Structure formats: structure tokens, C-alpha cells
Amino acid sequence: MPRATEVTPESGMTAEQRRVFEAIAGGPRGGAGSLYKVMLHSPQMTDRVQALGAYLRFGSTLNKRISELATLVTARFLACRYEWVSHQQWCRQAGLTEEVIQAILERRRPAFSQADEEAAYDVLMELHQHHQVSDASFQQAVRHFGIPGTCELVGLAGYYTLLGLFLKAFQIEPPGNPPRPFED
Numbered sequence: 001m002p003r004a005t006e007v008t009p010e011s012g013m014t015a016e017q018r019r020v021f022e023a024i025a026g027g028p029r030g031g032a033g034s035l036y037k038v039m040l041h042s043p044q045m046t047d048r049v050q051a052l053g054a055y056l057r058f059g060s061t062l063n064k065r066i067s068e069l070a071t072l073v074t075a076r077f078l079a080c081r082y083e084w085v086s087h088q089q090w091c092r093q094a095g096l097t098e099e100v101i102q103a104i105l106e107r108r109r110p111a112f113s114q115a116d117e118e119a120a121y122d123v124l125m126e127l128h129q130h131h132q133v134s135d136a137s138f139q140q141a142v143r144h145f146g147i148p149g150t151c152e153l154v155g156l157a158g159y160y161t162l163l164g165l166f167l168k169a170f171q172i173e174p175p176g177n178p179p180r181p182f183e184d
Helices: 015-025 036-039 041-057 064-078 081-094 098-105 115-130 135-169
Strands: none
Touching: 015 036, 015 041, 036 041, 036 135, 041 135, 064 098, 064 115, 064 135, 081 098, 081 135, 098 115, 115 135
16 A cells, blocks of 8 residues: 555645646546656656656657666666556567566576667666666667667666656555566
């Protein structure tokens, strides 16, 4: 059970909360999930977070396969069940193979068939594990994604780390009680 109540139209909202809620619900997400409904206790923060997320998820120069890989690697690093469960289906739709998804779940290095996935994975894992990126991994990312795409790759890691920490701190679980792919 979440540590804070969800802010919804039925529970009563301030004008600012309603404006942000409507921006989320009417945007590319098509609705506001539990994460944003709890986050709405701070509407100005939520507005900025959701705007960044909307860009990174729906407007980024990175293709969806790489964006979803970044999300999945971050979710697994943080052991964030909500993010993992929510994005697993989108990873498949974006073209990540079951072998890559399963290896990330098992905390193994995937055997990549696509060099851009390997470049993204290396940057993400180095950031999460060592909080820095080697010159070799950085240059590989730039070769595949350019500087703008590499910026967005790092931004995705930061964005989903923010969401993952928020979900864990507020104990927000995915809807419908799906299976636990790993222990937190």
C-alpha cells in the first residue's frame, strides 16, 4: 500500500493539481497512473517531471528499442518492480529480444545481436554501477547515437532512476498484483 494517498479528481484537487493531472491524462501517456497520482502532492515537481518524461519517452531522438532498453536496465538495477512490469511489454513491442530481457532480469550481460544495444547497455551499466562512464563506452555511444542521443540516453537513466526511487520510497506497486520477476 502506498505511503501517501493518490491525488485524484474524486479526492479533491487544487487548481494546480488539476491542471497538471489534466496535462498528464491528455498527453501521450493517455492517463495518470498511481505514480503520478501520488507525486501530485507536489504539483510543480510533478509537472516538470512528467514533461521531461513525455519528451524522453515520446519525443527523443533515440529509437524506442534503445529507450526501452534504458528503462529496463534502470528498473532492474534499482529492483523496481513497477517499472519492470510496466515496461516489459513495451520492450518487446520495441524489438528487444526475449534473450536480452531475460539476461537483464538475471543480471547477466546479454549476448547482443545489435551493436547499438550493446553501446547503450555499457553506458547504462557503468553509470549505475560506477557512477561514471569510460572513454571507450562513451565514444561507442556517440558513434551510435551522436552527442544529442547520448545526452538523452543519460537523461533516460536519470529520469527512470528518479521514478524508481520515488516508487520505492512511496511503496507504489504495479496495478493488478502481477508476478514478482525478482525480489526487491
